Amino acid sequence: MMDVAIVGGGLAGMALAWELNARGVSVTVFDEPRDVRRASAVPVAMAHLFAGRSFKPSDKLLDSFWTTKEVLERWRALAPQSVRPQPMWRPLLKDDRSSAQLLESWERERAGLEAVGVVVERVGPEQTQQALPWLVPSLGALRYGPAWSVSVDALLDAVRAELMTQGTNFISERVDGIEATGKGVTISTTAGRRTQAARVALCPGAALGDWFPNLQGAAFGGELLVLEDQPQQGPTALVSAAGGYVSIEPGVWACGATRWPVEQWSQRTDAQAAQDLTARARRLIPSWPHHDKAKARIWRGARWLFMGDRLPVVGQIPHSPRVYVLGALGSRGLLWGPWSARCLAALICDNTPIPQRISLERSGKTPTRWLFGAALMAL
Numbered sequence: 001m002m003d004v005a006i007v008g009g010g011l012a013g014m015a016l017a018w019e020l021n022a023r024g025v026s027v028t029v030f031d032e033p034r035d036v037r038r039a040s041a042v043p044v045a046m047a048h049l050f051a052g053r054s055f056k057p058s059d060k061l062l063d064s065f066w067t068t069k070e071v072l073e074r075w076r077a078l079a080p081q082s083v084r085p086q087p088m089w090r091p092l093l094k095d096d097r098s099s100a101q102l103l104e105s106w107e108r109e110r111a112g113l114e115a116v117g118v119v120v121e122r123v124g125p126e127q128t129q130q131a132l133p134w135l136v137p138s139l140g141a142l143r144y145g146p147a148w149s150v151s152v153d154a155l156l157d158a159v160r161a162e163l164m165t166q167g168t169n170f171i172s173e174r175v176d177g178i179e180a181t182g183k184g185v186t187i188s189t190t191a192g193r194r195t196q197a198a199r200v201a202l203c204p205g206a207a208l209g210d211w212f213p214n215l216q217g218a219a220f221g222g223e224l225l226v227l228e229d230q231p232q233q234g235p236t237a238l239v240s241a242a243g244g245y246v247s248i249e250p251g252v253w254a255c256g257a258t259r260w261p262v263e264q265w266s267q268r269t270d271a272q273a274a275q276d277l278t279a280r281a282r283r284l285i286p287s288w289p290h291h292d293k294a295k296a297r298i299w300r301g302a303r304w305l306f307m308g309d310r311l312p313v314v315g316q317i318p319h320s321p322r323v324y325v326l327g328a329l330g331s332r333g334l335l336w337g338p339w340s341a342r343c344l345a346a347l348i349c350d351n352t353p354i355p356q357r358i359s360l361e362r363s364g365k366t367p368t369r370w371l372f373g374a375a376l377m378a379l
Helices: 011-022 059-078 097-115 125-131 152-165 205-211 262-267 270-284 333-350
Strands: 002-007 027-030 045-047 083-085 088-091 120-123 141-144 148-150 169-171 175-180 185-189 194-202 217-230 237-241 244-249 251-261 295-306 313-316 323-327
Touching: 002 011, 002 185, 011 027, 011 152, 011 323, 011 333, 045 333, 059 083, 059 152, 059 333, 088 097, 097 120, 097 141, 120 125, 152 169, 194 333, 205 217, 205 295, 205 323, 217 262, 217 270, 237 270, 244 270, 251 262, 251 270, 262 295, 270 295, 313 333, 323 333
Parallel strands: 002 027, 002 194, 027 169, 088 237, 194 323
Antiparallel strands: 045 148, 083 148, 088 141, 120 141, 175 185, 185 194, 217 251, 217 295, 237 244, 244 251, 313 323
């Protein structure tokens, strides 16, 4: 019998496998055949400390970010081409309310940022234009680091290969049910396999709502436009403003946006996504090529959010002492995933309580919130 079976081989599942492997736990990962539209298949993503419009150095962000920094640096040693350190730029655009809010937050939180060792630098308009000659004229920018551009799909392939060399087992089959027995948990797959594990950790990504349909949450779609074989226009950089983000690297430009309600997102075409993302990119880079005149590809994927506070849900399923869950990373998987996985590994191995801010208790006291979907075997 395996020690821990992980259901899901995306970012959450791989981060948990990494942490458990480091603790000497025998792990098997059930990773169904690759779905190119899952969030962990995104070809370009950003990892940085301030994903929103606030520079408030909250403990919940700092704890998570330092773990992300540590893990990404280790993973970078495995796949240096997939984890690329970059400066993070937040342009201050004219007549842009979000830019004004960001600047006000920085001015208010500056002292607190420096006290915890985080430096956010304000860069003037001329210096910003010199550093980013392709950027739309601005009132300057706020620049900080560390930050990374991450090819998540390629990175997870490298992490998977490393885990396999260390004894982690991978089964490329879809799990469609789990059932408690006297000896552990029986796992059933659509291929007809039935196997047992002492414990099971569910890391189903955007399918979290299928496993727990009564949980307060929803799936959202994200989209990314990648232009390849592009000429280099100044230094590489990550830029976030005007409702989107862009990554400029040698030969590859990318523009992304998140938070489409999944009902709208599922009805959109790749052509619509390319048109919208091109328009977003041109708000920041006027010279951004039209997508049909460049070597372009579109990635579109779904994420799941816990709507209570939009933070991850991590812990032991109520009334199911051998079953755990790690999910609801949303569009900030790189920010929350490694730390959440470390917290769950500590619970599984040492019975260390999950921090309240990501614990399952936030979902409410109603037991039915954690009932399994009808298509899955109840515990």
